[in-house]
Amino acid sequence: MQENDRYDRGTIVLHWLTAAITLFMFVSPYIWKTFERRTPPRLEIQFYHFSIGLLFGIIILGRIFWRANYGKKLPPPEGARNYRIAEAMHHLLYALLVIQISLGIWTRFAQNNPLVFFGLFQVATPYDGAWEHRQYLAYAHYLVAWTTVGLACVHGVVALFHHYVLKDNLLSRLSLGGSRGKTAYRLPNRGGEQ
Template identity: 45%
Template sequence: MNTSSDRYDRLTRTFHWLTAAVVIFMFASAHIWENLEKGTPLRKGLQSVHISLGIAMALLIVVRIVWRVFCGNRPKADSHPTLNLLAKIAHGCLYLLLLAQIVLGFLFRWAQGEPFNFFGLFPIPAPFAIDHAWRGTLGGLHNNVAWAIIVLAGLHAAAALWHHSVLGDSTLRRMLPGSRNALQK
């Protein structure tokens, strides 16, 4: 039977899956609007939601990191110490990439010199001037970091499935939603 220390707490699991869903939507939306004609309502709408979710993601990641450092439980790892170290490195890289992506997204938008607001509710003003000439570089970096996040997150998911299917350990089950009783072998 699983105990509460065998799984991540509910808020940690919620943060994990919410982050995954937002990352997937943002990556997909950016690639969808690239194929739409400029100026169309759908393209503008996708961009607007993408930007607003980027702002929400900034808050989510900050709260998630604070929760992880100060409050969230960490189930005991049941893997080889080398695998545990690799997992910690991968998680650290994902957090760093997500933070870099958020910063790059904000800088890119400010370099574009266009309005930047959260679901039309309030603007996010630039705290300093960013040369318009940087927009291409910042946009390219934003795109490259997005791909790095997708690749590393894909490896992260594959590793969880490998733990579950090959090693038969509880790594995947510890992060799945649902009650503890639903996760018994």
């Protein structure tokens, strides 16, 4: 694999940053629910969930802008018959992430809580009191989270299948380690071939 077979550094970093933040945002509510309501550990985890969620909104918009304007475009790997399906999956994941972040902001406002960004500033809720339909927003936020993570898992499994079964070195395109002529993810040769 050559350097021109890889995405640019910005695309790679934004991809893995998106994956890491998505994982944190998904598991953090399950962690804070293990603590009693209004206790410091629970409030601390919620604080970071809300602040990182706002930061994530900026990162996702930046990622979409980067991909559309500056990100390196690569042709499909050889033998990738379903490339259009993969592209549709990427667009669907972007849309779900934007919807999820929007639902999170809207839910926070509907709960009559301000948006706080790491204690640096806050945006007051536009509602006068707790909105009566906030439970529907919270449930939509929950459903979109599970849908996003489920599709992201399918996305990951398909990428692993391509890389290890079809042996098209798909994961090498997003490797953080750089190109050294061989991928760091290649399985050892078990057939004795050189």
